[in-house]
Amino acid sequence: MNVIKTRVAIIGAGTAGLAAWRAARAHRQEVVLIEGGAYGTTCARVGCMPSKLLIAAADCAHQLERAPTFGIHPGQVQIRGREVMARVRGERDRFVGLVNASVESIPVELRLRGRARLVDAHSLMVDDHTRIEADALVIATGSRPSFPADWRRLGDRLVVSDEVFEWQQLPGSVAVFGPGVIGLELGQALHRLGVKTWMFGMGGQVGPLTDPEVMGYAAGCLRKAFFLDADARIGRMERQGQGVEIDFLDAEGVNQRIRVDYVLAATGRRPNVDGLGLERLGMALDDRGVPLADPYTLQTSLPHIFVAGDASNQLPLLHEANDQGRIAGDNAGRFPEVRAGLRHSRLSVVFTDPQLAMVGADYRELERRYGGCDCFAIGRASFEDQGRSRVMLRHQGLLRVYGEQGSGLFLGAEMMAPEAEHLAHLLAWAHQSRMTVAQMLAMPFYHPVVEEGLRTALRDLHARLHLGPALGDRCMECGVGD
Incomplete structure (x- = not known):
């Protein structure tokens, strides 16, 4: 049997695992990466990229379907399913290939293939061929779909x-x-x-x-x-x-x-932590058997073990997995020294049409935090009569933004809106910068753009925070402006 002694062992070569490997290697040369399944991240193989390829084809078909509303008649539309799916798989395979090339750039002696299971708090077996003894561990085993x-x-x-x-x-x-x-x-x-x-x-x-x-x-x-x-x-x-x-x-x-x-x-999806043998370590787990981890250090109840990505009890999003992997790998590499890492403001987007998005604190969290004390206010804007949205015949949507009474701090937002991905990014940057609603309103807004709907919601919120006048008439120079 092969025995490897290393400073850091990372279980899983997905988005979180690769980020952890890079971060740990900044501190230690002795870092091994273990993968029991196919290379290529969940995002590239079965998640965000192939789903967006399917959505792009669907959006194209939808644009052709509604073209006559603009006075444009493209003729009979044929949706050839085999061609749609061939493009989805072809582009998906290209994305996976790029990820695989990144994995294969890792020295072969630092990459192990096989299923890992923990023997004790510092040792694990990879299939039956290799025993690894590590000073620190990162669990980044991803997730899988679940159903009854x-x-x-x-x-x-x-x-x-x-x-x-x-x-x-x-x-x-x-x-x-x-x-x-x-x-x-x-x-x-x-x-x-x-x-x-x-x-x-x-x-x-x-x-x-x-x-x-x-x-x-x-x-x-x-x-x-x-x-x-x-x-x-x-x-x-x-x-x-x-x-x-x-x-x-x-x-x-x-x-x-x-x-x-x-x-x-x-x-839903289930974290791939069953089968690792966590139960024999005495580690603190949630009711799904997932390791509990500090959100800023990704450290579990066993100080030398960290967890990141979909395998954790954090948000299952690619940018979150990358951040978590970076933090977990950095701390595993510098262990026993541990530092709190930068966690970005919450940002999530659902690529429906109109898109859904959430930024910062959500409504439920604010209700819990402020508990009926009227300490936060809500501003709203509809996109049904918003100028640019009507021009594009995409005038569906509702935006609600939240702000703190007294400080005027922007707290978060939930929305359904055309191109909500762009609105959400602006709001996430404002939230992470801890901007007040007044500071956000001092930023430039072009005309005519969908973002003017955001200005309407912020003006409404500003008034409800008792920091400015009530929302007045819309742009009088050109009709519907906001």
């Missing part, structure tokens, strides 16, 4: 989001379970590409939103485009030949039966 175990009876008619991008052809119909980030993105894209789509959820939750007004608006907007029941009452779901029959009660309480080609389970 009894759904396995649907056989190959059940797919998870990871498998969608292997389709050679688009199906005729699909039932999507889980209107979260993945479900909403894939469900709307498939609908726009001509796939008959039903979307079911539980408890009324839509996306990651917590603001009830924004969530209600978003649910109503999406329901106008395709079937969405965010609080579904499902009866029977059975495999029938090369399809699945589903019985459910609709919003009016009427029994409905549909038959779909596939059931797409978008019901």
Whole structure:
């Protein structure tokens, strides 16, 4: 058996693991990277990049569909599913290839292939061929889709989001379970590409939103485009030949039966920490068996073990995984010295149309923090009559921004808006800079742009913070300005 003694061992070669390896190597030469699955990050293989490729195709089809509204008639549109999926897989493979090239630049003696399991707090086995003894460890094992175990009876008619991008052809119909980030993105894209789509959820939750007004608006907007029941009452779901029959009660309480080609389970992801042997270490775990970690150091209850990325109890987003990997690797490399790392302001985007986004503190967090003391105020803006949005025929959306009474500090925002990804970045920069609402309003706003809707919301918030006059008339020089 091969035995390796090293300063740092990193389990997982995804986004967090690669960031940890680079950070740890800035302090130590003896750093090994272990991967038990395919190289290529979740983002590149089955996450953000292939999903955006599918969304880009869907957006193109949607633009052609609504072109006659502008007086432009492109003729009959043909959606060729094989060509759509061929491009998705081809570009996906290119992204994965770039990641693999980065992994392969790591010296081969520092890369190990195989499944890791912990023997004790400082030792682990890689398959049955190598024992590693390390001063510090970083767990960056990623996550996998999860769904109720009894759904396995649907056989190959059940797919998870990871498998969608292997389709050679688009199906005729699909039932999507889980209107979260993945479900909403894939469900709307498939609908726009001509796939008959039903979307079911539980408890009324839509996306990651917590603001009830924004969530209600978003649910109503999406329901106008395709079937969405965010609080579904499902009866029977059975495999029938090369399809699945589903019985459910609709919003009016009427029994409905549909038959779909596939059931797409978008019901969440599970951290890949089971099987590592964490239970034998006496480490503090949450109720899912995931290591609890300090959000600023990524240090677990065992001081020399750090956890990062989707394997942690933090936000499962690529930029978060990169930040966490960097912090965890830096601390593992300099251990026993540990430093708090820079954590960016919360920023999340759902690439539906209109897009959903959240920045800084969300509504639920602020309700908990301030507990009914009227210590924060809310400003709002609708995009239904916003100038640039109407010009583009994309006038759907609602933005709610939050500010602290007394200080005027900008606290956060939730929104559904056209190109919300850009609004969210502006707000995230303002939040991380700890800007006040007054300081934000002193920044330049061009005309006509969608960002003028942000100015409207900030003006409304400024007034509700009792720091300025009430929102007055809109731009009188050119009609609808804000």
